[in-house]
Amino acid sequence: xxxxxxxxxxxxxxxxxxxxxxxxxxxxxxxxxxxxxxxxxxxxxxxxxxxxxxxxxxxxxxxxxxxxxxxxxxxxxxxxxxxxxxxxxxxxxxxxxxxxxxxxxxxxxxxxxxxxxx
Amino acid sequence: xxxxxxxxxxxxxxxxxxxxxxxxxxxxxxxxxxxxxxxxxxxxxxxxxxxxxxxxxxxxxxxxxxxxxxxxxxxxxxxxxxxxxxxxxxxxxxxxxxxxxxxxxxxxxxxxxx
Numbered sequence: 001x002x003x004x005x006x007x008x009x010x011x012x013x014x015x016x017x018x019x020x021x022x023x024x025x026x027x028x029x030x031x032x033x034x035x036x037x038x039x040x041x042x043x044x045x046x047x048x049x050x051x052x053x054x055x056x057x058x059x060x061x062x063x064x065x066x067x068x069x070x071x072x073x074x075x076x077x078x079x080x081x082x083x084x085x086x087x088x089x090x091x092x093x094x095x096x097x098x099x100x101x102x103x104x105x106x107x108x109x110x111x112x113x114x115x116x117x118x
Numbered sequence: 119x120x121x122x123x124x125x126x127x128x129x130x131x132x133x134x135x136x137x138x139x140x141x142x143x144x145x146x147x148x149x150x151x152x153x154x155x156x157x158x159x160x161x162x163x164x165x166x167x168x169x170x171x172x173x174x175x176x177x178x179x180x181x182x183x184x185x186x187x188x189x190x191x192x193x194x195x196x197x198x199x200x201x202x203x204x205x206x207x208x209x210x211x212x213x214x215x216x217x218x219x220x221x222x223x224x225x226x227x228x229x230x231x232x
Contacts, residue, residue, distance in 0.1 A: 037223075043207060044223065044224075044225045045161070045209060045226075047223070050219060091161060104166070104213065104221075105166055105174060106161075106163060106211075108161040108162070109160065
């Protein structure tokens with residue numbers, strides 16, 4: 001069965017601190033995709049990153065970085081030098097239909113609410 | 119930049135009434151989805167749609183729900199007889215083609231059933 005666990009319900013940091021959001025997933029498939037989405041207070045879901053199961057290279061985009069480790073089934077997200085605008089709910093998600101099957105539904109974790117205090 | 123749009127942004131309805139939530143996916147996208155997020159909870163898959171038919175639906179998507187792509191641009195979710203527990207944010211998403219796995223989400227419709 002597919003499952004995504006985000007054990008951190010809420011995290012509060014002070015601006016400029018680094019923060020890591022944890023994501024652990026379960027899947028029986030050998031090919032799959034992992035995602036992070038941001039949901040700011042306005043409510044929309046903003047795509048941040050996609051990573052496929054064959055690519056364990058870590059990725060950095062500005063202040064954001066992602067650490068994918070298949071050995072521990074984790075896909076963690078780090079924000080460096082956090083800012084107030086980073087305050088949002090962050091969702092990790094899993095998709096198992098690697099070859100573009102007609103379904104490709106996303107299985108979301110429960111989200112982590114990040115509050116960055118000025 | 120192309121984006122998914124949804125209307126209305128908010129809808130209030132009485133229990134038992136029918137509602138239709140509308141979505142315009144990104145042009146040329148082939149795969150369409152509806153998700154639901156009850157306030158404060160996670161985002162849940164409802165249904166996927168491809169080639170003018172449902173490809174998968176969750177157990178939430180019972181006989182009260184239906185989807186339709188009435189023309190080349192719109193994708194609708196109908197709830198036939200709303201219940202209090204249908205109150206949620208409903209997100210539409212679309213995806214481009216095989217090997218393009220990212221789903222792009224609309225801004226959502228917040229539905230409140232009284």
